[in-house]
Amino acid sequence: MIFSIIKEGGSEGEAVQVCLELLNILLRNSASDQALLTTIPGFDQLLSVLNIRGTTYKFSQAKTINLLSVLDIINLLIKGGPEIDPERDSEKVANKTVLVQKKVLDHLLMLGVESKCAPIQVRCRALQCIGDLIADHPKNLEELTNKRLGEEPALNSVLRILSHPSSEQESMAVDYLFKNCQRNPGGETMLASTLILEPHSMIHAPSEKQINMSFGSVLLHGLTTGENEGDLEIQQDTKTLEMQYHEKCQEVEELQKKIQADEAELNDLLECLGIEEQKVEKLSRRLRELGEDVDKLLETENDE
Template structure:
C-alpha cells in the first residue's frame, strides 16, 4: 500500500502551501516513498538513514516529516520487527523529528516543528502502545531510542502521555523493568519516570507497587550516595515525586524498607569537608525528601496529621537529629544552603513535638573539653551568622523550641 500518497496534501493543510513546494518537502516525500514502497531492503535502509540525517538538520524537513512521515514510520515499527537496522533507523528518525533545532533566522514567535510533531505523534494512544512494546526487544539501541522518544513526548505532552500509559496493560511495568537494564538505558528510564510521575497520583501508586523504592535506593547506593553524580540527583527527584502530597506512598516507604536508606545519604563520609556542587545538590534534594515526610501528605488526605506525626517520630528515633546537627551546626565547611536547610529541618522536627524537643535539648556537640549543648551552638549561629538566611534558619530552631516549652527560653 502507498502510505505516502494518502498524506501528500496534508503538508499544505497543516503547515501552509508555502512549505509544500519546498525542496525539503519533495526530498522528504521521495525518501518516505522509498521506505514505504521500496523492494530492496538495502535501499529502504539507505533511504531511512538519509531521512534521519535531513530531519535532524533541517527545520523545513521536520515540518514536512510531521505531515507525511509518521504513518510510514509507525508502519515500519509495526510490521518490520525482523529488520533490526530498519527499526533502529525509524526510531532514530523519530528522535530527530521530536528534537528542537536552533532556527536563529526564523521569527521569535515561530512554533517549533518538533513540538508540533510531538503533538501529532502523541494524539493516538495506539502509537504509545506500539512504542512501549518495543521496550521488550533485545536490541540495545531499539530500547534506548524508544525511551528517548517517550521522554520527548512526556516533556511536551505530559498529560496526554500519562493518560495513555495508564490504559496500556503492563505499560508502567515495562518502564520499571528498564531500571534494571544497562546503565545508559537505566539513566534514560529514570528521566522518563521522573516526567511520568509528576502530579500523577495514580501513576505514582503503580510505580511504587512495582518496587520503585527498592530500585531507587539500590541505584543511589551503587552510585555512591551523596557523593554520586547526577544519577543520584535524578533518583531523588523521582523519589520526591512519589512522596510529595502522597501519604499512602510515605506510609509504604516507612513500613516496607524504612527510612534508614534515606537517612544514610546524609551521613558524611571520608573527605566530609569536600562539598562539590553535585554533592550539595544531592544533599539538598535529600533534605527536600525529609521535608516531604514531615509534611505527611496533602491537606486533603484524612490521615495526613497521623502520618506526619509517625514520620517525625520515626525520623528522630533513627537519629535524624544527629545527622542534621552535623550538617547544620558542626560542618561549618558545608555550603550555607545546606546548613540553612538542615537547621530548618531541625526546627520542623521539634515543632509541636515535646519528645523531640527534649531529645534536642539533651544533644551535645563537640569533643572533650569543647563539648557544649547543641542549643548553645545554635544560639552562637544566631549571634554570629554570616548571612541573613543562616540567621533566620537558626532562629527558626529556637522559635520552634520555645513554642513547645517556654521554660527553656525564660
C-alpha cells in the same frame, strides 16, 4: 532499584540525583507512599546520604543537590505535600518520631551546625528541618536538648550562630528553629535550661527591662553578656581558628583538584605509552616475518 542505586552512589553522582528527584515526585502528592517510605528497608539507605561525618570536606555541586533533595524528602514526611489531607496529622507526628529514632537529628546537626564547610543553603535547610522535627513534638524537643556537640549542649551551639551569623538567611533559619521550640509545652523553660553561661546582667536588670525583652533576646543576652575580658579573648581566638579552618578547607579543595588533574595527566601518559608499545610489538613482529633479527637491531640502536 532506586535504593540500590542510592546505596552504591552515596551522596555523589548524577544517577543518585535522578533517583532522588524521582522519589520526590512520587511522594509529593501521595500520603500513602509517604507512610510506606518509613517502613521499607531502603529508607535507611536514603537517610545515609545525609551522613557526611568522616567524609571529605569537599561539597561538589552534585553532592549539594543530593543533600538538598534528601532534606526536601524529610520535609515532605514531616509536613506533607500541598494537597495532603489535614486529618493525616497523626501520620506526620509518627514520621517525626521515626526520623528522630533513626538518628536524623545527628545528621542535621552535623550539616547545620558542625560543618562550617557545608554550603549555606544546606546548613539553613538542615536547621529548618530540625525546627520542623521538634514543632509540636515535646519528645523530639527533649531529644534535641539532650544532644551535645563536643562539650556543650547542641542548642547552645545553635544559639551561638545568632551572635555571628554568616548571612541573614542563616539567622532566619535559627530563629525559625527556636520559634518551633516554643510551640511545645514548657519549651521555653527547656531551652533556657540548656544555657551554660548565666545571664548575670539580667539578674541585676530592672524588672521592666526583663518584661520588654523577648525570650530569644533573653537567651542571646545570656550568651553574649556577663562575659569578662578572658571570655572576649577566647571569642577572638575562636574566630581566628574558624578563619584558619576555612582556609585549610580551601587548601584541601585546591589540593584535591591538583591531584585530580595530575591523575588525568598520568592516565593520558599511560594511554600513550600503551599505544606506542602496541606499535613496537606490531613492528617487531613484522620485522621477524621479514627475517630481521629484531634483538640485534635494538642492541645496535641502543649502542648508537
